[in-house]
Amino acid sequence: MTDVTTGFPQRAILHLDLDAFYSSVEQRDNPQLRGKPVIVGGDPDRRGVVATASYEARRFGIRSGLPAITARKLCPRAVFVAPRFEVYRSVSETVMDVLRALSPTLERIAYDEAFVDVSERVRTVEAARALGQSVKGEIRAMVGLTASLGIAINKITAKVASDHEKPDGLTIVPAGEEARFLAPLSVRKLWGIGPSAESRLAVEGIECAEQLAAASPDWIVAHYGHHGLGWQALARGIDDRPVAAAEKRRQISREQTFDEDLRDMSLLRDALQRMSEGLIEDMRTYPPARTLTVKIRYSNFSTITRQISPGSVITPETLPGHAARVVADHWNGRPVRLLGVALSNFIEDAPGQLKLF
Ligand code: DCP
Numbered sequence: 001m002t003d004v005t006t007g008f009p010q011r012a013i014l015h016l017d018l019d020a021f022y023s024s025v026e027q028r029d030n031p032q033l034r035g036k037p038v039i040v041g042g043d044p045d046r047r048g049v050v051a052t053a054s055y056e057a058r059r060f061g062i063r064s065g066l067p068a069i070t071a072r073k074l075c076p077r078a079v080f081v082a083p084r085f086e087v088y089r090s091v092s093e094t095v096m097d098v099l100r101a102l103s104p105t106l107e108r109i110a111y112d113e114a115f116v117d118v119s120e121r122v123r124t125v126e127a128a129r130a131l132g133q134s135v136k137g138e139i140r141a142m143v144g145l146t147a148s149l150g151i152a153i154n155k156i157t158a159k160v161a162s163d164h165e166k167p168d169g170l171t172i173v174p175a176g177e178e179a180r181f182l183a184p185l186s187v188r189k190l191w192g193i194g195p196s197a198e199s200r201l202a203v204e205g206i207e208c209a210e211q212l213a214a215a216s217p218d219w220i221v222a223h224y225g226h227h228g229l230g231w232q233a234l235a236r237g238i239d240d241r242p243v244a245a246a247e248k249r250r251q252i253s254r255e256q257t258f259d260e261d262l263r264d265m266s267l268l269r270d271a272l273q274r275m276s277e278g279l280i281e282d283m284r285t286y287p288p289a290r291t292l293t294v295k296i297r298y299s300n301f302s303t304i305t306r307q308i309s310p311g312s313v314i315t316p317e318t319l320p321g322h323a324a325r326v327v328a329d330h331w332n333g334r335p336v337r338l339l340g341v342a343l344s345n346f347i348e349d350a351p352g353q354l355k356l357f
């Protein structure tokens with residue numbers, strides 16, 4: 001008889017995150033980089049920033065977001081490699097296809113990261129472990145990379161679990177063990193608690209999830225408002241959010257990394273016009289979209305995305321103007337290395353919409 005009391009009697013959520021994503025792809029494609037400290041990102045001689053570092057480079061304290069010049073001081077023999085976003089994007093598509101085969105209820109939250117609702121397949125710890133191993137094996141076979149996985153009853157716990165034994169990790173947290181698993185971890189490990197929440201909690205002496213979980217709700221509200229109760233729920237491993245199904249996240253998009261950074265509005269406008277023309281091609285085979293998203297990546301790799309939903313659907317005629325307006329409203333004037341334009345929120349996605357044909 002199968003013991004489901006220590007497994008996943010109701011819900012099982014898998015979270016996957018690829019290890020040192022960009023630098024692992026570079027080491028995969030260039031054997032000379034294997035086993036070496038590799039830094040993917042901007043040029044240290046041109047005020048570049050580290051996008052990511054191989055685990056060999058992380059031993060020197062090198063992290064995403066660090067100025068490349070600092071990284072070079074920390075590890076002079078590190079090899080700097082420029083990012084190849086097209087390759088990462090195609091790897092990402094393949095990985096998502098592997099996951100989608102488990103269940104269509106997949107939510108991609110980054111190029112290298114997704115949740116999948118595997119409740120239909122996983123009831124026991126043994127089944128969870130077998131599934132985790134098989135997904136890792138398949139990803140290794142398909143794209144030659146290692147991934148870390150977490151499986152738990154909800155998103156917060158699965159997300160933290162996937163990070164727990166990185167790289168090449170697999171962490172299973174059976175139902176009922178959420179709070180105990182999270183207890184010793186720093187609050188900063190909780191997905192949704194960023195650096196500013198972390199320091200506000202630290203002021204009151206709260207550093208690990210156990211302390212946050214144990215505080216009285218009145219005390220939490222008095223110090224952090226109702227928002228604090230959300231943090232506390234995370235610390236207790238309570239999270240009922242569903243995995244958002246793939247269909248609802250559908251979008252069509254175009255993006256471009258420029259050979260030289262763009263520095264004025266007229267060049268940005270020209271680029272948007274070209275991208276819009278590509279998108280307009282795709283629009284023919286999609287229902288009308290209500291939401292436009294623009295992505296701006298600056299030369300230091302910091303990236304913003306801004307959305308508008310103008311009220312009426314976006315048409316091929318209105319698309320370029322809307323996109324240019326979003327950029328004009330949000331561009332901070334710094335050099336731009338990449339622009340992206342996406343359409344989403346298609347009208348057939350509307351809940352309760354009658355299917356007429
Ligand atoms: N990335 C970036 N700038 C950042 C953070 C990340 O450009 N500030 C890019 C490079 C990473 C990829 O996104 O390879 C995925 O980010 P992760 O945070 O998942 O980090 P890694 O996959 O690099 O490492 P880990 O093994 O810790 O997941």
Ligand code: CA
Nearest residue numbers: 017018019112
């Ligand atoms: Ca990753």
Ligand code: CA
Nearest residue numbers: 017110112113
């Ligand atoms: Ca990630």
